[in-house]
Amino acid sequence: MTADLVVVGAGVVGAACAYFASLAGLRVVVVERGALAGGTSSAGEGNLLVSDKEEGPELDLALYSQRIWREDLGPHAGLWEFESKGGLVVAASDEGLASLRELSVHQRRCGVEVRDVARDELRDHEPHLSPGLAGGAFYPQDAQVQPMLVVAHLLRLAREAGARVRTRTEVTGFLRDGDRVTGVRTTGGDIPAGAVLNAAGTWAGGVADLARVHVPVLPRRGFILVTEPLPARTIRHKVYAAEYVGDVASSDAALQTSPVVEGTGAGTILIGSSRERVGFDRTVSAKAVGTLAAKAIALFPMLREVRAMRTYLGFRPYCPDHLPVIGPDPRAPGLWHACGHEGAGIGLSAGTGRLIAQALAGDEPDLDLTPFAPDRFPVAEEALR
């Protein structure tokens, strides 16, 4: 078996890259050590958010991805339950509202649609919101998908375009010709390839190590609560507190919880998510789960009597500067990366896949990939690993 491109990892990022590369005519083999979407892509939520991003390269990628989701992938939107429901960010205090307004000024300049929502208009958007809030902002572009269906259908479409998907096959090393990467070694045999894409998510640092290059991706744990089903449209949008934006961008290792509350097609309410750096610890944290519940109740008092059916957790793949790693690795020609999307990998996958396919085909990518360069990390930061 040979390939133009081997994609390591069948998460949402690997699936999107495989899909766009296959459409571009490359012969693609996806190699996944577990099951499809068995990593972080089945352990988070499916928000496609622009509202939580400050001005900068990540917001550019988010806006670009918005376009890909709606245009390139638009015809398939129904397959993965794409829903453009909009996000409502609420502030509890006047100071919080002031910084929210300031953020939105910058966001508008970058092309984000934002509507200011006054204190007394909040309950028109969300009837069950707590009465004491100061005001908010509505982001009509915020949308959601069902991430596992995204992965499964993108891979199905990629297969229809000629790609092959090998699950339960682990990449254990690289084929080299000098510095050049010329394929992968796997538990199912060697696969020579023109290019190899590291889309191993939170484990991408380990895959990079196999090629003797450093990519500092680390796990940032998050819990999510799932409630019993409630009547449709009890909670209509994604609703979250303004502090969330600060938490997302923070590098603090300690527990941060700012709930995003949203309804799903199945009627359950998802309450996500905490952020803390505790390695790959899978034990349930009473504190994280409790704090999430408490803060969700603060937003929606009616949730106090609603029952949670379960919690789950995942490990966001994050880099020290909170930007993903996207593009060719000059230290090992033939090796590419698409990883480290932290808490936004579902949303950013569409744009990432499209850009990677353009670059692989030798075209000028629609977005400048320099901010996402794999060798951008200062050596000192790498030593922190």
Add this chain to the structure above:
Amino acid sequence: MPDTYDVAVVGAGPAGLAAAVESAAAGLGVVLIDAAGQPGGQYWRHYDENHARPDDRRGHHGLRTFTRLRERLDVLIGAGRIRYLPGHQVWLITRGEGGEFTLRLTPTTSPATDGTDGLSRAETARALILCPGGYDRQLPVPGWDLPGVMAAGGAQALLKGHRTLAGRRAVVAGTGPFLLPVATGLARAGAGVAAVVEANGTLGWLRDPVGTMSVPGKGVEALQYAALMARHRVPYRRGTVIREILGEGRVEAVRIARVDRADGRLAGPEEEIAADLVALGWGFTPSLELPLMLGAQTRRDVDGSLVVVVDDLQRSTVGGVYVAGEATGVGGAALAVAEGRLSAVALAVALRRAPESSREAVTAVIRRLRGEIRRGRRFAAAMHRAYPVPVAWTRWLTGSTLVCRCEEVSYGDLVRACRDLGAQDARTLKMLARPGMGWCQGRVCGFATAEIAACLNRRETTAEDLRPLSTRSLAVPVTLGELAALADDAPGG
């Protein structure tokens, strides 16, 4: 009672009762927590004690063992040596820095009737003996979502606990000897039992020399049931399954067919039997949420159930966590009692509470219990082999048969997720098609979903298929208000 107990026993069925009584007798500080309002578990799930009738006793084998355990329990509770918390479900267990276990409890009854404040509470203990038992295993069949269809144990519970007659013309179907007490119970309560539909052969374990020899009492029990069946003229249909449950708005009849034991093929002629109650039971599914929550290793047992791996002292692979009863393998009440006892004795020895003077006696007790457990296991294995879930049972399903009733996921949905989307295992199937994602969190459809995932991928079911559908991060749903309380009292995380 101290703030931290030596041991928390979860479940007051045969295993848990024995474990609690034996632990306390050895001098350990014990808290016994059980979801039910009265001790006994599913075996001795009895009538309201305050309104007992003489004939209630007839439904309870091993009642003498139970009565003795009950008496000892009462004495130990009275002496302040067991703290007994009925009507409380453990929904979360976490572990502190010092290795102690914190159990979060939620009341199962309304605060008005149980005298507590109706709020969550926490208990801590140095060790755990988990005896959560199990419940009826279900297999989907066309029409099983009609009102009037229930789990065999559910019908039994109604009879035993509430003396409610669930229907007037019943069909009891599935496999295994536990169909017999359900059928005779219904008959004695005055229901017409139109048939017992048994997928496998006759009372198979009677002919299994190893099995019967190892637990002599069982043979006698089976003969008693056979006699009762005859007295009530209950037809016993062997090698037969229900292939469809019929009715408009509720059960009106079942359609049965013969099944080939070797290849699972259905053979005619089909036959319709009128019924207004269908009780289904395909063996038992152990409740594993608590052991799995703690990270205990599990394996697939002879009957296809996921069970906890324990050593010959009932220790799970997690330090300080003992498991006894159905959760270590379905095997009946006597075995559960022996395992409960052994776990308590072993724990007392581990905590050095077994008196030095009687070390020899303790060793002898352990040896005796181990022997009993070995024989019980052998009998159980023989029984599981005599009453397997028929091979290729998934062939009876049609595209529109619901597999997950909570989320209304049909067999056709599962086929599409496997064929078109590439689901190769139960976890992926659950992610893509949502079986087990609803209110019961896979308790009812978990076994079936695991088998379907394996079958559609043309391989044997594995423990990996069963695990994701047996794991529950919250052992029972609790309100967000109860969860929120964790934020304050959780030590560190």
